[in-house]
Amino acid sequence: MRMVLTQELEVWRAEIREFLDTELLKENAFNPEFDDAPEQWAIAVEFSKKIAAKGWIGLTWPEEYGGKGLTPVANQILLEELYAADAPLINSVGIFLAAGTILVGGSEEQKKRLLPDIANMRTLWAEGLTEPEAGSDLGSLQTKAVREGDEWVITGQKAFTSWGPMSDVLYVAARTATDVASSNAISIFVVDLRSPGVTLHPMRNYGGGVQSSTYLDHVRVPKTSLIGEEGKGWQYIMRAFYASGTVEPIYAMQESRLRDLIAHCKTVEGKLDDPHVQADLAELAGIIQTQRLMAYEIIGNNANGRKTPWDGGIQQIAAKEYEPLFAQIYDRVLGPTSQLRSGSSYAPLNGKPEAWYRQSFANHAGGTSQLKRMVLATRGLGLAR
Template identity: 30%
Template sequence: MDLAFSKEDEAFRQEVRQFIEESYTPEMRAKHARSKHGYMDKENHVKWQKALAKKGWLAPNWPTEYGGPGFTASQKYIFDVEMGRAGVPHTIPFGPTMVAPVIMKFGTPEQKKRFLPDILETNVLWCQGYSEPGAGSDLASLQTKAENKGDHYLVNGSKIWTSVAQWADWIFCLVRTSKEGKPQEGISFLLIDMKTPGVKVEPLVLLDGTPGPHQEVNQVFFTDVKVPIENRIGEENKGWTYAKYLLEFERGNPYSAGLYRGLNKARKMAKETMVDGGVLADDPEFKARVADLESQIIAMEFTELRIFSALSTGGNVGPESSLLKCRGTEIQQAVSQLAVEVLGHYTIPFVEDGMIETNEPDIGPKNAFTVAPYYFSLRKASIYAGSNEVQRNIMAKAVLGL
């Protein structure tokens, strides 16, 4: 594999850096630096995504026929790396990264015309209705029911752990439309307007003090919600096929740039942490742990290069997305644990409203209060999008042929 970048690629890198410098405002930087989960407030997050949309970069994986930028494989890689290095907010993925590819592949022409432009411009925000109180990693056991009434479905049930549902305009849902045959065979894929009567969003209160400026997850309740038949993607009872296709995009994302940034942050904090008359950054054991993590991130980076370069031929990430998801989340957790250990007792103070301006000084290093919440939040990373145990089974079967 030739990893040398052309002059055109390096010029594109400078273009990305200039865009970040101009569009990622000081207000956004301050908000994001004090976020416990990676989201800013809704106003600034939408403002950031609209800046990306105006540049034509909100959906770098989209085909040009639907408004994608037409990045080459090297440009896509450079774009991801520079965004990760700058630590900009992640695009809320549920619209452009998850449901949009499903609409492109399985939606009707009318659905594509109706939904894709608004997703691309961040005129609407989406959330994901998959998990339920009794159906998490065992997603096929979901029980939210949708009765076919001829011109509409009547939906009853609930979805849980629904990120940013408090902001969302639409939700894409897996619902049970039949109990015959295998559980996977009776599931359909619906697009539901969150303003529909009978839809209710309740925040889930976590240890970080949410609801509040750091609210992330919710439970969504459906009580006799009428969903037009034309809001179904594909065929009735074939939703499991579309759900599996979507999960390739949920899992197949690059991690290495963000991992480098997290490790460098831990290094920087270690230079400010005194231990045994010196700084922690000079401790041999700390250096060894950093070197080990860095070697894992390098291996991750080259794996991403190999997998994502295959996309230039028009293929999907495929089952290899499980590999990225497993290793990426495991290294994420290891890096966040190192950061907690570096800060020590400075991770203990609890700050409820970190994104609200205050005259009170931080306890310990600047913004140290986000380190522990981020560590605890990342415990979920090896569970969401299909637990890592499930991903290993997928790799064993689909990649290794076992």
């Protein structure tokens, strides 16, 4: 597939690349989701603030809330270039999930108070959705929020809180009613992580990133911490995950890695003449192009008012199931040395493929692919649950 962009968008892509060439040193290119040692995190924060200073956070938001009011295609081009360069942009929970919720359901006061702080990287958000007994099924969450006067009292436990120790606030989904259907019982709150009653227990995941078990023990927050309307949390979350118009361009990152793989193969005599290698490289290219086509179909549907409740679900299923497949084929081309870690003189591509393989399975964020299939069946096809 060949994407034909307007001259204006080509100039925009060139501007982003020039910025990255100038501001992103090669040694500072990494994924902060899995490489978050203190010195690396400091680099990520500094780089992210440079992106914010350009006004590139919330590119599609209205200008009065700290955005630029640009098109979803322009935003996708920015994300593609950041992913392709392995740029360490942080605060994805704030930029996408929290901001999406605030834009859709937040009051005017909340939009003006919360969004500029996200746009300028002044407030970092962590995610408080998953629970020990309610993983991908948010309808089963048990965290409760009870109204007491001008405050809400929140009690519960969250699991797999990404970047908890580095963040300022927590995006919390809590049950505010017990006598109504799950879809009308969940509300969204912003909780200061320094509040009394908040405890984080960090742990490392298989991919190398830090996630936390988060305990909320009768945490008191002001009534203004409720984002949007009470009982509308389910709709806000579904909108953010499936109909936001933003598509995570994992394919751009994979395309960059494929170029590195081909360059490596050229250094090994006869490698590119092997028909098995040729077939594997072609399959990797097909995975990339399939995801790109789906991404732009979703963006085009949203930009032209053809919104469907299942577009995001389809794309996320593909992305989550292609990630480990891409890594497996990639390592098959490299051979057994792909299992060697960085630091070994025998490790190809500086040992990065070994880490990429582990990280490819850490794709549960936003729900597993099995859950996405269930959502696609019920929301997209109208099948019974």
